[in-house]
Amino acid sequence: MSDTTRTTRGRGALRRLARAGAALAVLVGALAGATATSGAAQAATQGPCDIYRAGGTPCVAAHSTTRALYGGYAGPLYQVRRASDQALRDIGVLSTGGYADAAAQDAFCAHTTCVITVIYDQSERHNHLTQAPGGGAAPGPDNLADATLAPTTLNGHRAYGVYVAPGTGYRNNHTSGVATGDQPEGMYAILDGTHYNGGCCFDYGNAETSSNDTGNGHMEAIYFGNIKVWGYGSGPGPWVMADLENGLFSGADTRYNANDPTVNHRYLTAMVKGAPNQWAIRAGDAQSGGLSTFYSGPRPNAAGYDPMHKEGAIILGIGGDNSKSARGTFYEGVMTAGYPSEATENAVQANIVAAGYANSPAAASGALRGAGSGKCLDVPGASGTPGLQTQINGCSGGASQTWTRTADGRLTVDVSGTTLCLDAYGGATADGTKVVTWPCNGGANQQWQFNADGSVTGVQSGRCLDVAGAGTADATPVQLWSCWGGDNQRWALG
Structure with missing residues (x-):
């Protein structure tokens, strides 16, 4: 198939998706409006994955240590292991569709330390994240995150994020339903916009199933940090970019996109999505306001990225080949089947804002x-x-x-x-x-x-x-x- 034919068909598919999104606009708008009415109510009635499902792009992975991402979810969010006796404990939600039961972690981990051993996938796909094995760039297994170093609150409810120090990483190389090849997908992550570095690579998203660099276009993940070895945006960084393997990309050009700004919101919504010869970066303040589009257009103008060769593993805190010198903090994130419409993403952002992320008051x-x-x-x-x-x-x-x-x-x-x-x-x-x-x-x-x-x-x-x-x-x-x-x-x- 020629490049012209593939591009035409890819854009035709996007137009069909856009029409489907328009048909759902009333529903998605209603969902977005509902999230603005009451943060406490939204936690019990719907989550981001309900919105994605309504938009025709269901979640195939839903990871969070802070809250349920479906209104009907009542299972565990994550598992901790305490140092004193190596005992394990699942940490769930206070109520169906609600916030993390941080008090359960506090009681279990009192007078000792705990690490996060599993971040459960709330979707029916069971794409749980566990300790990353070694890879081509670094031996393993990787370190596990201290369970207490990223305290936060959601509408006043105490919770903990995933604090990724260099050397820390989570992975699942055997997933179900995650996009492969050139299949369309979307993803978002809520991150601490003040916790980053120039190491490679603080990612969340789609990666190689072998933990090795297998070539251009074999990844599609959200990257956050201020490394400038590959592509970069305007200002000093950090930037939201896409790790597509053998390059961090801020747009179509392989080096620089002036429209990808420095962003350092304390709580940051970062989004990346991709389809045949089309991808986008969007981001915003997870505490207020909407999303901005930093890039939307064709794949990078370098060999190997059109079509893509995604493999469908999921990573958190590391690069596709287990590069693990980066740092960051993760609170929640999802991956979808299909290329989400902007209307759906805007409704998800409204839901995130309504969740009420805020700094955890320092304990007395x-x-x-x-x-x-x-x-x-x-x-x-x-x-x-x-x-x-x-x-x-x-x-x-x-x-x-x-x-x-x-x-x-x-x-x-x-x-x-x-x-x-x-x-x-x-x-x-x-x-x-x-x-x-x-x-x-x-x-x-x-x-x-x-x-x-x-x-x-x-x-x-x-x-x-x-x-x-x-x-x-x-x-x-x-x-x-x-x-x-x-x-x-x-x-x-x-």
């Missing part, structure tokens, strides 16, 4: 756990002696690891009958300044700011609470250091 008291190590900020020897440099240690739930965040920004700890404050030693502000415990005196070197990206900065210095050398061993000291976005500078209190 609890362990301060490091993202890079999974270990807790600790007072050596549980001693009340002033001036001891704090460290990380395995989380025990003891008093020496229980920190209270006060209204005036102090972090206090009660040890040996003494209340002490977390303190930048001597009021110093230079890189490498020891972070110690000291009698509370109200100084600015004892005030700490919790930031949306998980960092904790000293009010006086502006520098980050940092695990020295990005170490992960017990007794690694904690210090001030210039903020650079590393996982050794990200913390979760609670």
Whole structure:
């Protein structure tokens, strides 16, 4: 078949899909309107996959650790494994079609750490995500995500996302119903737009079934980050792009699309979809407003991408060949059979906004756990002696690891009958300044700011609470250091 014939037929198929979408516009519009009325009500009545089904492009995978993605779903969202005894626990929803039962995880994982072992597929296809095996770019198995490092809320209900540090990855190489070859598909993911890097590759979507790079056009996945080795968009990044294998693409050109802007919403809706010689990137703020189209048009102008050669595996947090140097945070995402209409996607975005994603309020008291190590900020020897440099240690739930965040920004700890404050030693502000415990005196070197990206900065210095050398061993000291976005500078209190 000639390129002209294939293009004509592909566009004809798209026109037929568009007519089908128009016929469903009233229904989809009604669904979108319903989502705007009540976030609490929508969780019990419908989800994104109900909207996709109504639009004629049903979900073939539906992954979320925060909520049900079908109004009728009452099964497990994900599974955790705790370190203390290796026991497993499925975490489900509070009610049918509702939000995650985060309290069940909190109770199960109390006084120890937990990792996410399975992210269940809520569709009838059972395309669950589990620990990624090794691949052509990196050996495996990959790391599993700490279950507590991405706290969030949905309409006030506490939940946890999937915090992907470099080396972490999930995969399913044996799926059902996922697009292969040049078949049409759509996908979206809700991500933390402030958590990214220039590593390869933080993806969610369609990949190779062998965990190896098998050539151009063998992938179709959402990418988020600011790597510029391949294609890129405008501004400094990060960008929503498509990983189509052997290239990250922002449009038809293999290098640059000025219409693909830098986006860093705290909660980001990212969408990619593809059909015969047609694909698109759309994105928006998952907390408010609609979607913008950053690209919609023919496949990239390089060999191997028209037609596509998709294989139908599903990946999260890694590249198709298990490239795993990237980081990011995932809350929910789906993959569809068929090329969704914009009307359907707009209704899905309205549903996402109505879900009410918001930052999790910092707990008043609890362990301060490091993202890079999974270990807790600790007072050596549980001693009340002033001036001891704090460290990380395995989380025990003891008093020496229980920190209270006060209204005036102090972090206090009660040890040996003494209340002490977390303190930048001597009021110093230079890189490498020891972070110690000291009698509370109200100084600015004892005030700490919790930031949306998980960092904790000293009010006086502006520098980050940092695990020295990005170490992960017990007794690694904690210090001030210039903020650079590393996982050794990200913390979760609670």
